[in-house]
Amino acid sequence: MSSSLSSSSTKGLLERLADGPVVGDGSMLITLEKRGYVMAGSWTPEATLQYPDAVKQLHREFLRAGADVIQTFTYCATEDNLKMKNEHEKNSNDMKSVSEINHRACDLAREVANEGGALVAGSVSNVNAYRKDGACHGAGKEFVQNEFKKQCDIFVKKGVDFLLGEFFAFVEEAEWAVEVMAETGLPVACTMRISVIGDQVGVAPGDVAVRMAKAGADVIGVNCCYDPDTALKTLAMMKEGLEKAGLQRYLMAQPLGYHAQEITDDPRGYSVLPEFPFAMESRALTRTDVREFARRAYDEVGVRYIGGCCGFEPYHIRAIAEELTEERGRSFPGRDKSDGYSSLKRAFRVRQHKRANPEYWKNLVPAAGREKVRKLAEIVD
Template identity: 55%
Template structure:
């Protein structure tokens, strides 16, 4: 008799779950998505590219593969074009179905969980009220329910009211719900505090709550600390997760640079701000020590960043990622014929390194100052 795969909550109760990383941004950089539209039609048009990125995250230590369904609604797909504005005949249901099949296919290669990724509606749709929004969420959820994903993940919701509406709908599917918002320490887009957002998400039915995207690890961890405090004060036992942006997103004290979208370099000149693997090692350790047990990345988090999380937490997880040599990636530098590489074969060298970060201060020497 086949052994049943452990679910999300069981894995979290036992230790760390490593998430995956960037999909829509990475697919655009690789030539399989369109900037501006940011839609996942590649699931149908370029399935091998989607399959390969899933496989790279899995090989580098991801325990979860999210379906590539970000912004997948018929409303959003209306913006997709081929060549010079020749609209393709694509539907959200068709893309979502293909996305689940691709994620499940690759997940079976390494025992990973498949998360059905649920996206927010547009501002126009939100203005039409709760029933309209929840019907839109149910359209996304139908495919996930029919195809049997392991859990549901809401992400990129910047309004806690919409988050509550989505969670209330997601729990109807009968699988665990994880939910994240792109929150700075100041709160959601309407000024609701981070602590209150966390409490409201948990009370709506989410078993895992946290922060994703828009802000870098340093800012995201500050928000997570506020979430943790709010949940504790409310007497709620809810797992925490964090999947931040893979870039250093602001310079201290420059208000207009608080989000990635406000940066002049977004989205085509962000490389100088990209996190190094060492940054991600530090992020993973700080997140773990803060009590976060679901740790991954969002836009800008490449497979090698996920590898850094998995290597940093190898002792806690009881294993290295499949791609890592024995002892960790730095050990393999001993294979080099270049003599000065030998001093780099220990973690202390990398731990003490201070690489260029794209910001005035190192991201992990201190949290960002309060407003």
């Protein structure tokens, strides 16, 4: 490992998980799209090369909020994914170098991680060719695993602390990714974008977890597509499956940062909501929602890696860090400007003001703020 890239922390991911909760980071693509650095629909990470300062700034905001892990901004950074995106947009002559994107993403993540003793996770994403022409394993295992290997080779070279595979809809593809990641010798985390109904060919959450564990994953969980409530129900099923199989693995949750309770049984996730992607703000989780999620995840389900995916802003990650301060045994870099509800006592200048009480926020039902609240009639394709 290059000395210029090595983590300032002496403890790796598995050691940290053994000590207590690890706080992940949050939304990169969705948040950078909101800020004008990513194109909606493509959701690819060229901004790493085009706007590195913007990427680094968002990394830094998550670090300051309390994240223990900075993920490389490499979602969809494979030749297969970028080629499909550029062909669709008729920009094939302007395709960015996949290798350059991955190398630069590692540098940006490490630079920020070293500012606060955080770990760097090499982010390995699903491969579109797995479903070539709409068929599972359409491109074949060799091709798909080679796409994973190209990314992993760069991550190993750049000295990331562990590998994180995410956004898999099919457990078979997740297994293929885990096999490649495990060959590196680095700790392996892997998450599926599934709900309680299982993966997209009907493999139940408990069986999904067992298969990922047997493939070599050290940390297993869910990310994106579904809100915290659905994520925790799914993780409980995964935990049960692991226990029945006599397997012990750390659990991980990085759910959607929006309320989407009505799509629990839709395998496509939040992309089917009529608000996706340009009107999701009305569904955003409050900080109190996130604190409740973190507490339930840790106490009720036993999740030890807790972060967020699309829609999880830095302030959401701060809410997780605040809620789990005691369990982590330390504060976070932004604590000097954030002390939870107690700051409201000073702001309202009344020691027992109702808004300075956590119960007020837990029981609050946020208003829509509109004269007429449109009811969701149906979920559209």
